[in-house]
Amino acid sequence: MTLPVLALTTGEPAGIGPDLTLMLAASRMPLPGRVVAVGDPDMLAERASQLRLAVDIKVLNPGQVVPDPCAGVLPVWPVALQAQALPGELNPANASYVLATLDRAIEACRRGEAGAMVTAPLHKGVIIDGGHAGFTGHTEYLRDACGVEEVVMMLATRLDTPTGVHDLRVALATTHLPLREVADAITGQGLARVLRILAMDLERYFGIAAPRIAVCGLNPHAGEGGHLGLEELEVIAPTLERLRDEGMQLDGPLPADTLFTPRHLEGVDAVLAMYHDQGLPVLKYAGFGRAANITLGLPIVRTSVDHGTALDLAGTATADTGSLRVALEVAAEMAAGQEMAR
Structure with missing residues (x-):
């Protein structure tokens, strides 16, 4: 070939x-x-x-x-x-x-x-x-x-674990923004676009039919039922529910501090983090020097x-x-x- x-x-x-x-x-x-x-x-x-x-x-x-x-x-x-x-x-x-x-x-x-x-x-x-x-x-x-109109930044690495070799893929809902601007940048329309691009390109480029995507919350403890922020209740959860009705396999919104553990990542094809330094430090700690940065949606x-x-x-x-x-x-x-x- x-x-x-x-x-x-x-x-x-x-x-x-x-x-x-x-x-x-x-x-x-x-x-x-x-x-x-x-x-x-x-x-x-x-x-x-x-x-x-x-x-x-x-x-x-x-x-x-x-x-x-x-x-x-x-x-x-x-x-x-x-x-x-x-x-x-x-x-x-x-x-x-x-x-x-x-x-x-x-x-x-x-x-x-x-x-x-x-x-x-x-x-x-x-x-x-x-x-x-x-x-x-x-x-x-x-x-x-x-x-x-929209692209998605995703980093991917391959990890050796006790149960075999696994791919860890972390995509971002927002990219290079000051932290104080992130919450305002997360809208239902924008989040839906990002998730559709992520699902489409996981299938198109990596052959993953009906990918399962785990979605982080924005706030600590994914908002703690509204006590630590309302973005999960007002924006993220309703958007995920709407996309599930379309047939997408989505978990979340989940607390970011527990999502990146072997139990929660089992069977997950990609994680969507809400902002740059929520998801990428985890991936780079796990696979720095063995990861690729990928632009989806192009x-x-x-x-x-x-x-x-x-x-x-x-x-x-x-x-x-x-x-x-x-x-x-x-x-x-x-x-x-x-x-x-x-």
Whole structure:
């Protein structure tokens, strides 16, 4: 079977994104797809020299076929830096470059040149400092670039437990919001959209028919019957009941401090947390470095790493490629699932 083309954006050029890309290219471990980096070829060649990695940077022309994986060779769709990039030294002048790599990968996926895009970490602050004041992250940028109303951020990892290997998937009802804005952002309409997207894409990409989703409450103890907040009674529970009537399998709203225990997770395909730091610390504690960040609800497949730019590790050859490898594997799995669903 032909391996899918996976467009890998190299992220913040001062961070570990270029390093991870080159380290995977140099590795003799097999890759799950035909990986093509999206970034500046000269920067990648210079970083390979700094890392003492023997990697042949192979620039691809428009329309040129992405070759099968070959250890020591990195195919690249070129995007030019705006300014010199030094490991560990952020430069706002390269903010537009980072966004241009995303645009190139999005275009490739929408035109069928790639089956999925995988993103190395970027630095939100330097992109904002570079003149993009409304930028809040990969997830929202992809939503707007693809022209969809709603996307869902989900992280996934695979856990070894006494009863076998289990997938832990945690999706978010809200993403990058200040905590004081979260309660107002959780509406019945928005929550229903998120749950429908989550259920649809669990089936479309992962082959899970009628997925079972456990839903966190917003407040401690899921509101304690209204004594610790009314969002569960007024918004979350009625929305879940309405969706159950449509045939969805939903548990909750459940207290987040007990939901993430083996007994409550048994038979659950995904957990929906109400906000970023309610669900993701649990998943990252359980599987940091072995998890992938997935954007659901897009017309294309997108995964990413579970970590940031790690500026202090850039150029040192000590970064861990584990999460990027998982992100590539999940992207290939999702691309295959999407192809089968057509």
